[in-house]
Amino acid sequence: MTTTNTSAEIGAAEAAASSPDQARRRYRDGLAVPTTGWASGYAQANVVVLPQEWAFDMLLFGQRNPKPVPLLDVTDPGAVSTVLAPGADLRTDLPRYRVWRDGVLVDEPTNVVDLWAADLVTFLIGCSFSFETALLDAGVPVRNIEQHSNVSMYRTAIQCRPAGRLAGPLVVSMRPVPASQVVTAVQVTARMPNVHGAPVHVGSPASLGIGDLSSPDFGDAVEAQDGDVPVFWACGVTPQAALMASKPPFAITHAPGFMFVTDVPDADYRQR
16 A cells, blocks of 8 residues: 655645646656645546556446546557646656556556557546545535545445456545535535546445445545544545456556546536
């Protein structure tokens, strides 16, 4: 599990005020920090890169499981850019990647230039970091930003709908929300289905098969405040759980919490 101090190393205000291009340039130069709180107001994306021979399975997995896998873009084979940020390089502009071989995590580099091939297809998937600005604008505190930490993510006992050779459990992100503001959090995020939308569960983690909130499977443990309730959203790390279970020969993903910062304003994904 990768854990790193977040924007506390840089200064939360500086991180939030960065443009997407400025943030990506910092990552390209080797800054490896989770992206929560960075380039405030701009959408972030999960990344899954697979050989073309597995691309249909991944496309079908997203179509069948739109809550955890809302597809924002799918590139042509070999492409290193995306319409979500035309000037960016998908091989260098994430702060940290994961490299998988036969479903096993083998490396967490800060660029994947040497691993890129002409048959690789990149899937960009909506990320819950994209609705954190909307939550803050509505007065809902975001504890992981307050605590300068990565968000907490957990495997659940709920299985996604299989697609071809891909299958695996639903992964959720958790944010502690004051009980009096849970309804607001639900309403705000429900208007953003392309970045996971409304929560999948509020309250008891045991109902999802999660035994201990203090021990997330990915990311950092986020401390709840008095009166907070755990709120769970479908998470774009779900495909990584499917890679572990399904064991394709090769894949590249983002490291959980180390997202691709796009040029698309969050507001573009808000329903009116």
